[in-house]
Structure formats: C-alpha cells, structure tokens
C-alpha cells in the first residue's frame with residue numbers, strides 16, 4: 606500500500622516521505638484533522654515504509670514486515686485507541702506503550718507507536734506521555750492522531766511535529782466512491798455531501814447504517830408522535846453516537862433552511878431526501894430553523910461536556926418540537 610492510497614492529503618504525505626528519504630525523522634508526529642480523512646491510514650503506511658525490507662520511501666506490501674503491519678500483528682508497531690464506556694485513553698494504555706518503547710525493536714528497524722485519539726487521553730495518561738516525549742527513546746517514532754488540537758496539552762503539541770489533514774472536496778470523494786463502489790453520479794454526490802469531506806465517513810455511510818440512523822433521528826424529532834419518550838433509542842447509545850445522530854439531525858434542519866432560502870434542491874446535503882425536505886421545509890419559518898439548529902448545537906456541546914444524555918435530549922425536544 607503506497608502513499609498514494611491516501612487521497613487529498615498531499616502535504617502530509619510529502620512531509621513524511623521526505624522525512625524517510627532524507628533520514629530526518631522526528632521523534633513524534635501529531636496528525637491533526639477531522640476524523641475519516643486518512644490519518645490512521647497514513648500512520649499505517651508510514652509504519653510500513655519505516656520497516657519494509659525494501660528500505661525505500663514506499664512500502665512494498667509484500668515482505669513479512671509489511672504484511673504483519675497490515676494485519677496489526679507486528680510486535681514493533683503498536684496502536685492504542687480509546688476504550689471502554691468513557692471512550693478515553695487511560696494510563697494503562699500509555700504504560701503499555703512506554704514499556705514497549707524501553708525495549709529494542711524485536712524484528713523491525715523502527716518501532717512505531719500510534720495513539721489514535723490522542724485528544725482523548727486522560728490527564729494522567731497525557732502527563733505520563735509527556736515524560737516520554739521529553740526523553741524520546743532511539744529507533745522509535747510516536748504518531749499521535751487527534752481531531753481536536755485544543756484538547757491536547759500545549760506541552761505535548763509543542764514537542765511533536767505537526768502534520769495537518771484537511772477535509773476532502775466533494776469531487777475527490779465522489780471520484781473515489783465511483784471507482785470503489787461503482788456508484789452512479791447522483792448517489793456518489795449524495796454520499797459525498799453527507800460525509801462532509803470525510804472519506805472514512807462516506808465509506809461508513811455506504812457500508813454501515815449511517816443513512817438509516819439519520820432517517821431514525823429525523824423521524825424521531827420531526828414527526829409529531831404520541832409516544833412515551835422514556836424509551837427513546839438514543840438514550841441507550843454511547844455519547845459519541847448520540848452526537849453523531851444529532852449532527853445528522855442538524856444537517857437535515859440546515860437543509861430545510863437552505864431550501865427555504867433558495868428553493869434549490871441542488872444545494873442540499875441530503876440529496877436523497879429532497880422530496881421530504883421540500884415538504885418539511887414548508888412547516889418551518891426561517892427564524893425558527895435558525896433557533897432549532899442553534900439548540901441542537903448547544904445540546905451537542907452539553908453532551909460533550911458530560912451532561913446527562915436523557916435530560917439534554919428531553920430539553921432539546923421541548924425546544925425544537
């Protein structure tokens with residue numbers, strides 16, 4: 606898997622390739638950018654290139670190290686990511702990495718430790734990692750992946766070489782979806798818009814249940830019902846999933862707003878729902894939609910800050926229905 610598998614992140618790719626070619630590796634890299642734009646893919650390709658038997662800037666994908674890294678079983682290439690209900694990276698995960706760092710590489714040239722979701726480290730974990738960054742071991746590269754730089758300790762950020770990732774443009778995602786999944790233009794455009802510049806999200810949409818979940822949350826909050834809301838399905842979902850669902854809801858309301866202002870279906874994100882949007886938009890005046898979108902954003906913020914999900918959603922429901 607060569608570096609050109611990473612779509613639309615030329616600056617990030619060039620920076621890492623150059624570092625390998627010129628043998629000027631930093632001890633730690635911080636990949637910053639939204640989820641689903643290629644950070645973990647690039648981290649894996651980087652780890653391969655650093656350990657491939659061919660010893661060039663491009664991994665061959667055929668040698669034993671390349672295959673082991675692809676299968677996540679290379680002893681010198683370790684990734685940790687958030688775990689458990691809290692979706693955090695705790696001290697134990699960081700200690701595991703630090704222990705492995707203190708050893709010589711088993712079979713590779715360069716140990717590569719990836720912390721996927723570095724912005725989700727507990728304070729204890731971050732403090733421990735900081736000590737490692739202050740005295741980085743040899744033959745080791747740390748790769749931190751984060752979507753929110755401001756949630757990282759500034760002292761950690763300052764000790765890493767920053768590598769920026771960007772959302773992709775609509776055309777780039779469409780092209781990829783058409784090639785990979787054989788979609789027609791209209792479907793590819795719909796999924797591309799829904800994914801908001803994140804190819805990983807687009808793939809989730811196609812392979813997962815993102816569109817079904819959107820339909821469920823839209824139905825839940827737009828269709829007047831006489832249900833006992835005690836049993837809302839969202840109450841049982843993890844915090845991140847609730848926020849994803851609210852995001853889909855906010856985008857739907859934004860589409861109603863866009864449609865009311867422009868009457869142009871071509872501008873919608875939820876292209877596959879154009880008829881529903883035209884119908885629903887008639888029920889909501891523009892000022893009301895602006896208020897609803899703001900309420901949803903406030904609710905997401907509260908949920909991120911650990912508010913009780915049930916209370917936050919009940920308040921939101923009162924304000925938007």
Ligand SMILES: [Zn+2]
Pocket residue numbers: 656657658659664665666667668669670671672
């Ligand atoms: Zn190889």
